[in-house]
Amino acid sequence: MRYDEALNYISQLSTNISQHRREYMETILGKLRNPHNNLKFIHIAGTNGKGSTANYISNILSSSNYRVGLFTSPHIERWNERIKINNVEIADQDFSEIAGLTKYAVEQMVLEGLEAPTIAQFLTTMALQYFNKMQCDVVVLETGCGGKMDPTNVISSPEVAVITKISLDHTNYFGNSIIDIAKEKAGIIKENTDTVLYPQSEEVTKILLDCCVSKNAKLQQPDFNKLIVMEQNIDRQIFSYKGYKGVEVTLLGKHQIENAIVALEAAEVLIKKGYKITENTIANGLKNTKWPGRVELLCKNPVFILDGAHNLDGIEALASLLKEYFPNKKIIFIYGGLRGKDNEKMIQVLAPLAERFFLIPYNYHRAVPPKEIAEKISSFMDNYKVCMSIEEAIKQSISTSVDGIVCVAGSMYYFKEFKDYFNHKEEKLN
Incomplete structure (x- = not known):
């Protein structure tokens, strides 16, 4: 199977997450000799922050000289971004080869009367094969948008389960209440699993704590009251937490410090299990973590920020960060909406900070036409x-911004166009 054929095949698979069943994953992995049974995992679920937390943990382990698999979603520019070892993307040749093996297993299952997999099921199967083939010491496995029913939950008890911040999202699949969402995310907590929980609202905390008690899971929670933020600027943040002094992160916003602390707590659990992680490797791992599209600075003059906030909780965190970093400044927002999200309410959150909104079209099946958002x-x-077009929005935002600050938010599915533009900025502006 050629690389382009693999991408074409995968992109045409279903995105309907209501199809997800553990039994399906067990069947397809069984046909591939159960590669996941040879691996150790850190399993991460949540609504916001799980990708950043996964990257923090992966980099801490890489800095500690472990061979670390990392599975995340979605990708921004290339499908290969989702499957990495020690921050290196899977090569096109390996991607093609493993996609071919997985497709063969799918064809056998279809002949047996089973349906084709979703994109998430197919890619999870690919990742587990690759990490086993490459003999990873440990794999950091991020769920998609669920927990209990997510394809990644085919694994047995992980080394540590991590639950990041939970808020309302994907209500059409998991229920309209925060309690329903929390129960779905809690599904990754298994019997006797060491578990790290991001501090949540009282009602969410109760669901998660009850789950830990019922599963006899050993619980660890960060205490953000022990956080001291020492420095914040557009390039970095420095903080102290418990016995850790002067820890640096380059991801911006207080929420990214909190995600780093969750990763730090997970590292402490791993240390108790015998992992050779030190204070220095924790500091190095956190400092060297990059995560595209999370308050990513594409340009400093003007300040041009790309952020993946695409639900209300993420937008509120973004608004808080912008107020903190740019007090008394007005910001131009470039916004592309996703179907199924409360775009009206998210724009209302950003509106008090806004000089103007540029509403953009983009090529994705769940993209909301900008005229529809304008009407609302x-x-x-x-x-x-x-x-x-996106190019029109970029040029007009740069030329008209009074305070020289532009922020892109609403979806991740148009990030490549923004990155491509700024990679060729000089020729575009001429």
Whole structure:
């Protein structure tokens, strides 16, 4: 199977996560000799922060000289981004080879009367094969948008389960209440599993704590009251937490410090299990963590920020960060909406900070046409413009911004176009 054929095949698979069943994953992995049974895992679920936390943990382990697999989603530019070892993406040749093996197993299952997999099921199967083939010491496994029913939950008890911040999202699949969402995320907690929980609201905490008690899971929670933020600027943040002094992270926003602390707590659990992790390797791992599209600075003059906030909780965290970093400044927002999200409410959160909104079209099946968003927000604001293209939005935002600050938010599925633009900025602006 050629690389382009593999990408074409995968991109045409279903995205319907209601199809996810553990039994399906057990069947397809069984046909591939159960590669996951040879691996150790750190399993991560949550609504916001799980990708950043996964990268922090992966880098701590890599800095400690472990061979670390990392499985995350979605990708920004290339499908290969989802499957990495020690921060190196799977090579095209390996991707093609493993996609071919997985497709063969799928074809056998279809002949037996089973349905084709979803994209998430197929890629999870690929990742587990690759990590086993490459003899990873440990794998950091991020769930997609679920927990209990997520394809990654085919694994047995992990070395540590991590639950990041939970908020309302994907309600069409998991229920309309925060309790329903929490129960789904808690599904990765298994019997006797060491578990790290991000501090949550009282009702969410109760669900997670009850799950830990019922599973006899050993629980560890960060205490953010022990966090001292020592420095924050556009390039880095420095903080102290418990006995850790002067820890540096380059991901911006207090929420990224909190995610780093969750990763630090997970590292402490691993130390108790015998992992050779030190204070220095924790510090190095956190400092060297990069995570594209999370308050990513594409340009400093003007300040041009790319952020993946695509639900209300993420947008609120972004708004808080922008107020903190740019007090008394007005910001131009470039916004592309996703179907199934409360775009109207998210824009309302950003509106008090906004000089203007540029609403953009983009090529994705769940993209909301900008005119549709404009109709919904016209009742409470008029400082917006519907753009015909992303390039138009970029050029107009740069040329009209009063305070020289532009922020992109609403989805991750158009990030490649922004990155491509700024990679060729000089020729584009001429």
